[in-house]
Amino acid sequence: MATATAAHPDAHAHEDPQSFVSKYIFSYDHKVIGVQYLITSLFMMLIGGALAMAIRTQLAWPNSGVLKADSYLAAISMHGTIMIFFVLTPALIGGFGNFLIPLKIGARDMAFPFINMLSYWTYVVSIIPLLASFFVPGGPLSGGWTAYPPLSALRGAAPGSGLGQDLWLLSIAIFLISSLFGSLNYLTTILQMRVRGMTFWRLPLTVWSLFIASVLALLSFPVVTGGALLLLLDRIAGTSFYVPAGLFLGGQLVDHKGGNPLLYQHLFWFMGHPEVYIVILPPMGMVSDTLANFARKPIFGYKAMVVSMLAIGVLSFLVWGHHMYVTGMHPMLGTAFAAMTLAIAIPSAVKTFNWMATLWRGKIYFSTSMLFSIGFISLFTAGGLTGIFLGNAALDIALHNTYFVIGHFHLVMGAAALFGIFTGVYYWFPKMFGRMMHEGMGRVHFWLSLIGLYGTFFPMYILGIGGMHRRIFSFEAFGYITRMHDINIVITISAFMIFIGGLVFAYNLIWSLTHGPNSADNPWRATTLEWSTPTPPPHGNWVGEVPAVHRGAYEYSVPGAKDDYIPQWVTPQKAGVVTEH
């Protein structure tokens, strides 16, 4: 990044960094931290993706020998953990949250730059025990990313229930603490550091989405941090929070008394469900911004977009039981959770239709970023609609723990969130590095990804309806699953398409960093504040004063205006028209 030379007129928390280490390694600059988060999580994505390829190879050709029964369980458990906690959450909240929030609200940095730096390095520390668990006796955890006890509590229960499970718990606890630092920072920054004129109703939806996601993280992560620590105590200190009396493992009576495994499930999903919204809200926000930008239209129904995100945020704390319909909860509870769950479909539908209405009669430019945003709408719909089956408690009896669920959450949260990340990278790369990305490679990446994702996850619905349950290393014991072998082969071929697309993306990143054409300050002719900074923005973001904000974030194609966009920082006199918002 360019050296900052400007004196900062406002009181500023820290001096310009001098050495390489303070500028790029232990940096306090939110932009550097954001990029660090992004790069680290993209690296983790490579590991999570490679595990997915091994899983898929195993499932298409069960006798190929890539994995064994125990390493298969390790692979899926690490794949899920890595993708959710170490890729999506840090890329979206840590990466885009850090990079964008100050730039978009007109702040020179985060409220607590030191805590921000600490948050990133805590995340790095949390990765160490996780990856180390690959190399310990017994390997990584084997109970899936949800790590339900007693399987995860009793050392003899599975190969991965030894040291690997301890390391996992340690890693998750550290990771959750790192996220807490981040959330506190984002909330304070958004509440306290908006520039003059930036009212809440003028915030870009990206900022709203990160704000709500941070609230969810702040309220839900401590619960599961506690839950994980209790599990660790059950394992190392002889307590019995989750393990009841009278269990036998092998021929041995288990030395525990009085716990209840259902308690863990409640604690886990009290975080687990909000977590899926923590990773899907920011993509919703970012896609809203790019759709408006590239359709040259105001986002349709801005206030409805904000209100629906708030509604999703509130409801997300009232639906965790839909993961537990058939686990042993009282059936009466199931009815309440079913009603709440279906209610979430309403704000989701509003958002989808608002995105569609934004495209209607637009003037659409198909940049790679826009392709991914449009793909996002398609994937979100293809995955979200099947939530209506799963939310319906009675149908969940047939579908729970089958590939129907795997297809559902991969499309609505895995694929859609990935598309959010890609949309964001192609869109903000010029602001991050001062260079444009290669559009042609971007399109190849997009086509391979979208076709690959549909080919991978849509057929999983059929596998689930046909009765294939999840977390199985081989399906050959079951005739009714073996009849679907062909589907599994199609899925695996499609999955490799996604992976190859990912490699094209990685190459594009490296190529564009070194060869991409230079970018102007506002290459997409966008309205939001980050595009008023020099490219790339210096330390402190703006040279001279931070521009004040005069209007809402989406004034595209305003009738009577000279250009088809009026940035937030342009004064009414200069714009020539008075805008409504």
Next chain:
Amino acid sequence: MSQADNQLERVQRSGLSLGLLIWSFMIVGVISILYARDRWWFLPLASQHGAEIDRMFDIILVLTGAMFILVHALLGYFVIQYRSRGAASKAHYFPHNVVLELTYTILPGLAMLGLSVAGILLWSNIHRPPGPDAFVVEVRAEQFGWSARYPGADGVLGRTDNDVAEPYNVDRKDPASRDDVVNSEIRVVVNRPVRTLLRTRDVIHEFYVPAFRTKRYMLSGVSNETYFTPTRTGTYDIACGFVCGVGHYAMRGQIQVVTQAEFDTWVKQQKTLADAAAPRGAAR
């Protein structure tokens, strides 16, 4: 800002290929579901409540399928139709419209209300405990196999208590346990409501019988229950649906649906717990 800075003019303009791709997802999606219905669908049904589940599945499939088609038909059309057509064209300034927004809030709202009510009624029906004449069986799971306990002549299963330090925690002091039959075969009676108690010896397993549309966790230390009425005789697969260790993938069991007479004959030939305790064979 000069025109040269404007990257918008450098990106793809035509939405035709993308629009066609989106439409093809719609078409291939619908065809593949229709094709799968005849080959890879739910296993042939063998329980009473399953018919209701299948019916509700179909209703929701039609509703969500229609939404999927609607969104993709429109999305593909918008993408093809509203591409940028050069300097002369301008986007339509359309920031909000209360009527439109309310419409697509209220309509999905009503649909969800209807589905909630229908779903909750069905859910409650499925969980209504059967009457006292129900067939009672305790299905048991352990790493990595299945078995069952039957109540014997008195029709009552001996109680379980976590504090009994024995596999599956059956309290032998309870007189009702004496005539209980423990067996590796799981049998139930056709057309008779079954009250299944679920018990695990170790970690969590899941009792999943695809042909019955039945699924319930077997929680460590907890007696879970599930109810169904088998409608056809025959042998059906049980899968352990929840990951329980290295052997999870192969944890297959079978449940045999037989007539009452067949069951009565069979169960009389099996040892009771009392028999097993005193192998020399006191009276039953």
